[in-house]
Amino acid sequence: MTHVEHVIVGAGFAGLCAAIKLQEDGEREFLVVEKGSTVGGTWRDNTYPGACCDVPSQLYSYSFASHDWSKSYSPQPEIQDYIERVAQRSGTLDRFAFDTTMEHAAWDADAQRWEVRISGPEGERTVTSTTLIVGAGGLSEPKLPEIDGLDTFQGELFHSARWDHGVDLAGKRVAVIGTGASAIQIIPEVQQVLASTGGHLDVYQRSAPWVIPRNDRTYKGAEATALQRFPALRKVYRTGIYWAHEGYVPAFTMVPKLALPAQKAAEANIALGIKDPALRAKVTPQFAIGCKRILRSNTYYPALAADNTELVTDRIAKVTGNAIVTADGVERPVDVIVVATGFHTTELPITEHITGTAGHTLADAWRTTGMAAYKGTTVPGFPNLFMIVGPNTGQGHTSMVFIIEAQVAYIRDAVRTLRRTGYAAVEPNPAAFRKWNADLQRRMKRTVWNTGGCSSWYLDDQGRNTVLWPKATFTFRRQLASFDLDAYDVRKSA
Known part of the structure; x- marks a missing residue:
């Protein structure tokens, strides 16, 4: 049975970011499991006519990998090409398993590690890991409408x-x-x-x-030349766009x-x-x-x-x-x-395939509590499980890449904490988990998403908004700036 330190599920913006940043920290023993044939996730799969990002290009990209975008709003092929270029330059692709699905992951309490069963070109095999990082995303599993016939x-x-x-x-x-x-x-x-x-x-x-005009334009002439030659100008554009959207x-x-x-x-x-x-x-x-x-x-x-x-x-x-x-x-x-009826966003299919300490799946847990996590990233009863783009991290106004980078920074610090303390595993304590989510839902009650008079995919069957973050994104980043060990129960090494 192969052991790696980290199994990362998904090779879209989230999974690729986790792989790159873990490697920067010297964490080279990881495996990225991706059901598709290449990186890209949502941007690989959505190839419909007219597919384009509705967040400006300068913001919908990694802060650590700027790009010479052709337009202010990038079409799908250009975004996919960007992700592939970043992946190729990162030096991490040798640890990606493409055309491979995670069949099931279960926490082994005795060994204090995850046992992850995967299926791909090499057949079915089991990999063990210290952490399980899920970057499958909320827009990965298409949802068909329930229409008779x-x-x-x-x-x-x-x-x-x-x-x-x-x-x-x-x-x-x-x-x-x-x-x-x-x-x-x-x-x-x-x-x-x-x-x-x-x-x-x-x-x-x-x-x-509600549909507002799309103020799109092609970068050309002096503007295109300046953006190409001066990466600092791209950062200025990115900063301005960020605050405009906030x-x-x-x-x-x-x-x-x-x-x-x-x-x-x-x-x-x-x-x-x-x-x-x-x-x-x-x-x-x-x-x-x-x-x-x-x-x-x-x-x-x-x-x-x-x-x-x-x-x-x-x-x-x-x-x-x-x-x-x-x-x-x-x-x-x-x-x-x-x-064109969207995706499974409030009942993520991958949660049916993750079993925690109590022997039940994450989907089972959420059927009881509703879809919820501590800081959108960790869940009680699931040690060393880290989610990227988890519950209440979604955005209705800006780039999810900003949120992804914030969560990856939190996960990196969690891994450093495990290394520094020698602990085998961490999971959020129930009190911290409840407090975090009670505050979220209290704030959510006064937002337009709950009071605006619409029925949306943001809301679950109980009318709870389990998808969006109800504050500014810089607040989210600040609250995930460092791993707060005091909010976690720890498991010592055997």
């Missing part, structure tokens, strides 16, 4: 995160279910293809999102009226893109701006207003072999269904 559809059907590039949309009747962040990027691209080939697009909307936080968490300028911009975006009053009414949200993620697009509303597009707001009753039937009884024939 969906499995009986005889045409082409796929999730936006698993785009089937072998399907020719030309001249087809296409349905897109959902109007979230991915859908508003897909819809304009598909609409253009169908408009030029005699096809038709149906967009099924459950609730209208300006949204008070509007989301304390004073909703501060979001009025963003709402006015969104309303102007509707007026510019759609002339028909009835369609404008359909796309105007009925909840406070910020309650769901604010989206960015200049082309979404014109695509909805196009002659070959119909926006359907009636509930989908069922899917037949060749049509979608809405609650009003209307049956719309369809050749291709694109499901």
Whole structure:
């Protein structure tokens, strides 16, 4: 049985960051387990037409690996290329196991280590490790809607995160279910293809999102040259963008009226893109701006207003072999269904495969307590388990890379603490865990995400927001700046 000091699950922004920073600390004995064939995670998997980041490029990158971005908002291929370049330069790829899944991880209380069963090209094997670092992320497992008859559809059907590039949309009747962040990027691209080939697009909307203009531009001329030659200028851009985005936080968490300028911009975006009053009414949200993620697009509303597009707001009753039937009884024939209904965010599938000290899985624990962690990173009953992008670390306004780096810094200090003290394992004590999460939920009650009048993927079945962080991101970074051993129960070496 092979032993490594650290098993890292996932090779997206989170897992790669953990590998690079652990190596910087001299922690070279690690294994990164990745189910895909290369690094990238979300940005490797989401290859749908129009895939692009809605956070500016300068901020949506590692602070320690700046890049010569081509645009202010980078398209998916450029982000994926960036991640691959960073990985190649890091000198860590020799410890990555691609096309490999973590089947199960269980804490061995006697040996005080994790036993991790993995399956890949070499077959199934078990690896033991001192720590288990989970960087699988909340946007990794696509979620299909529960629609009667969906499995009986005889045409082409796929999730936006698993785009089937072998399907020719030309001249087809296409349905897109959902109007979230991915859908508003897909819809304009598909609409253009169908408009030029005699096809038709149906967009099924459950609730209208707030969409503000996307102030995107290509870096060129003197600006492009300066950004390329002077990395310090990139840092200036990054800092300015960071603080501009942090300006949204008070509007989301304390004073909703501060979001009025963003709402006015969104309303102007509707007026510019759609002339028909009835369609404008359909796309105007009925909840406070910020309650769901604010989206960015200049082309979404014109695509909805196009002659070959119909926006359907009636509930989908069922899917037949060749049509979608809405609650009003209307049956719309369809050749291709694109499901853009998001991901499993409040019930992470990977938690079904992690067993702690009590013999139950993390999923079992969270079915009792709700999805929760101490500082979004550690959980009682699961020694030396560290999560990146765990509960209540998500962002509705800025880059998750900032949060990832903060959590990795915390994990690095935890590993240093284990080395310095000689302890075999640490886990947050229940009192610290309860206090942290009680404070989070108390603060969450007054945020727009809980009071804004919407139903979102931020909320679990109990109405608890277990996804987002309800304060400024610099506060999160400060609170994870060093590992607080006094909040942990320790296990001494045998």
